[in-house]
Amino acid sequence: xxxxxxxxxxxxxxxxxxxxxxxxxxxxxxxxxxxxxxxxxxxxxxxxxxxxxxxxxxxxxxxxxxxxxxxxxxxxxxxxxxxxxxxxxxxxxxxxxxxxxxxxxxxxxxxxxxxxxxxxxxxxxxxxxxxxxxxxxxxxxxxxxxxxxxxxxxxxxxxxxxxxxxxxxxxxxxxxxxxxxxxxxxxxxxxxxxxxxxxxxxxxxxxxxxxxxxxxxxxxxxxxxxxxxxxxxxxxxxxxxxxxxxxxxxxxxxxxxxxxxxxxxxxxxxxxxxxxxxxxxxxxxxxxxxxxxxxxxxxxxxxxxxxxxxxxxxxxxxxxxxxxxxxxxxxxxxxxxxxxxxxxxxxxxxxxxxxxxxxxxxxxxxxxxxxxxxxxxxxxxxxxxxxxxxxxxxxxxxxxxxxxxxxxxxxxxxxxxxxxxxxxxxxxxxxxxxxxxxxxxxxxxxxxxxxxxxxxxxxxxxxxxxxxxxxxxxxxxx
RNA sequence: CGGGGUGUGGCGAAGUUUGGUAUCGCGCAUGGUUCGGGUCCAUGAGGCCGCGGGUUCGAAUCCCGCCACUCCGACCA
Numbered sequence: 001x002x003x004x005x006x007x008x009x010x011x012x013x014x015x016x017x018x019x020x021x022x023x024x025x026x027x028x029x030x031x032x033x034x035x036x037x038x039x040x041x042x043x044x045x046x047x048x049x050x051x052x053x054x055x056x057x058x059x060x061x062x063x064x065x066x067x068x069x070x071x072x073x074x075x076x077x078x079x080x081x082x083x084x085x086x087x088x089x090x091x092x093x094x095x096x097x098x099x100x101x102x103x104x105x106x107x108x109x110x111x112x113x114x115x116x117x118x119x120x121x122x123x124x125x126x127x128x129x130x131x132x133x134x135x136x137x138x139x140x141x142x143x144x145x146x147x148x149x150x151x152x153x154x155x156x157x158x159x160x161x162x163x164x165x166x167x168x169x170x171x172x173x174x175x176x177x178x179x180x181x182x183x184x185x186x187x188x189x190x191x192x193x194x195x196x197x198x199x200x201x202x203x204x205x206x207x208x209x210x211x212x213x214x215x216x217x218x219x220x221x222x223x224x225x226x227x228x229x230x231x232x233x234x235x236x237x238x239x240x241x242x243x244x245x246x247x248x249x250x251x252x253x254x255x256x257x258x259x260x261x262x263x264x265x266x267x268x269x270x271x272x273x274x275x276x277x278x279x280x281x282x283x284x285x286x287x288x289x290x291x292x293x294x295x296x297x298x299x300x301x302x303x304x305x306x307x308x309x310x311x312x313x314x315x316x317x318x319x320x321x322x323x324x325x326x327x328x329x330x331x332x333x334x335x336x337x338x339x340x341x342x343x344x345x346x347x348x349x350x351x352x353x354x355x356x357x358x359x360x361x362x363x364x365x366x367x368x369x370x371x372x373x374x375x376x377x378x379x380x381x382x383x384x385x386x387x388x389x390x391x392x393x394x395x396x397x398x399x400x401x402x403x404x405x406x407x408x409x410x411x412x413x414x415x416x417x418x419x420x421x422x423x424x425x426x427x428x429x430x431x432x433x434x435x436x437x438x439x440x441x442x443x444x445x446x447x448x449x450x451x452x453x454x455x456x457x458x459x460x461x462x463x464x465x466x467x468x469x470x471x472x473x474x475x476x477x478x
Numbered sequence: 479c480g481g482g483g484u485g486u487g488g489c490g491a492a493g494u495u496u497g498g499u500a501u502c503g504c505g506c507a508u509g510g511u512u513c514g515g516g517u518c519c520a521u522g523a524g525g526c527c528g529c530g531g532g533u534u535c536g537a538a539u540c541c542c543g544c545c546a547c548u549c550c551g552a553c554c555a
Contacts, residue, residue, distance in 0.1 A: 009489085
């Protein structure tokens with residue numbers, strides 16, 4: 001019996017990372033393909049992860065004064081076209097509804113690729129006075145973008161997400177909102193998903209269509225590629241002007257409100273898989289795992305074993321943990337492999353020998369460590385171990401990022417690092433688009449962000465040698 | 479959207495070159511057996527061979543078109 005490789009159905013990530021990824025998505029029963037390219041079926045286990053993500057984020061949104069709404073799915077073409085940069089960015093990947101009830105429509109409708117325009121139309125109707133501000137809305141929905149290539153979770157044509165849209169009386173307040181939401185994302189990813197993030201601002205080239213500023217949280221995957229896990233945009237009053245949204249201020253003068261939007265999607269699940277997964281399958285962060293503890297009874301036909309398993313499940317559930325017992329006829333070894341593949345953070349083994357000794361075994365998914373725990377301290381120990389699994393996963397992911405983040409002083413150096421090692425490359429940058437394009441052309445890397453945590457690596461831009469403004473992190477992105 | 483690869487029961491494959499009754503392993507069902515790392519045995523069910531045309535007495539196999547998956551680019555959350 002192989003010690004390292006316990007699940008034969010999954011391709012090793014060192015052999016073929018892309019195949020490993022799709023194997024995990026399918027074998028862990030997260031997702032299935034549908035008959036339409038880029039449209040995926042979220043299976044119960046995959047959807048349960050999304051529901052847990054939703055629950056965690058939604059409570060954070062509510063705690064900061066946001067309200068949920070539901071907007072229409074269709075956008076009239078005339079509405080989409082009101083903001084020039086926005087429509088230019090999204091028009092190429094829109095899908096259109098042209099028939100209704102068998103009749104050709106007067107005006108075609110875009111299936112929402114994002115809902116800024118819909119929110120703006122609505123905001124125009126409901127905002128009159130400074131007393132109506134701020135408006136802090138969010139919606140959980142799916143959006144459609146006609147992508148050319150697709151991969152489970154990472155790039156769908158239809159994907160689930162949340163989009164927050166807010167309107168504020170002052171620029172200062174809108175900017176604060178933008179930062180607050182970015183921080184909520186960062187905190188959520190690190191403390192719930194165990195994914196370390198780099199916070200920063202996008203370059204003009206990479207920012208959202210129509211935004212003044214785009215902020216991002218960037219993560220590094222196992223294959224050293226970057227994943228943009230969430231974004232928060234400051235719009236200024238550009239959309240407000242385009243949509244003629246005004247309010248009367250305390251000064252009895254008409255003003256345009258300042259706007260933000262921010263979103264994360266099911267792409268984060270792809271991030272979880274590629275940040276934490278291993279050659280035995282998925283490894284789920286305990287705080288969003290649909291099942292946190294799987295109880296595997298040993299010699300379950302023997303009297304008392306299943307009763308004890310049920311008793312342990314009940315007491316763990318009473319302690320607020322998500323627990324299941326697998327009492328199927330499959331052998332214990334089969335069950336071990338199955339729940340490893342599904343990434344369940346802790347396995348609890350209990351058999352006749354354990355019952356005699358008044359104990360059971362807890363096994364960590366992240367590192368395989370076994371702990372014997374007496375029944376009377378099980379709830380406390382299980383909760384403690386779940387936290388330890390979270391911390392272990394975070395530390396491992398952080399180490400991966402730090403081990404594969406490099407400094408380059410020149411474009412040639414950056415290119416060499418990318419070709420030989422991959423990962424994040426930090427360089428100084430003058431701020432010119434031309435240098436950013438050269439980095440893409442010659443080193444194959446796009447700018448991931450201008451990190452908030454700046455370092456002064458030198459005085460000169462790595463590309464052109466002119467005076468540098470700031471440090472940029474470059475990488476190959478999903 | 480350009481270049482390569484692939485498509486055969488739920489999964490993984492053989493068969494395609496040279497047209498001639500649809501194969502194997504896993505899984506599934508039933509019964510028994512076993513249980514601390516994917517137990518073992520027996521019996522059985524399940525296939526529009528990606529889809530649509532064409533050639534032929536006859537097509538999984540040859541020809542044409544399309545679709546999907548996948549890898550490498552370009553584009554994008």
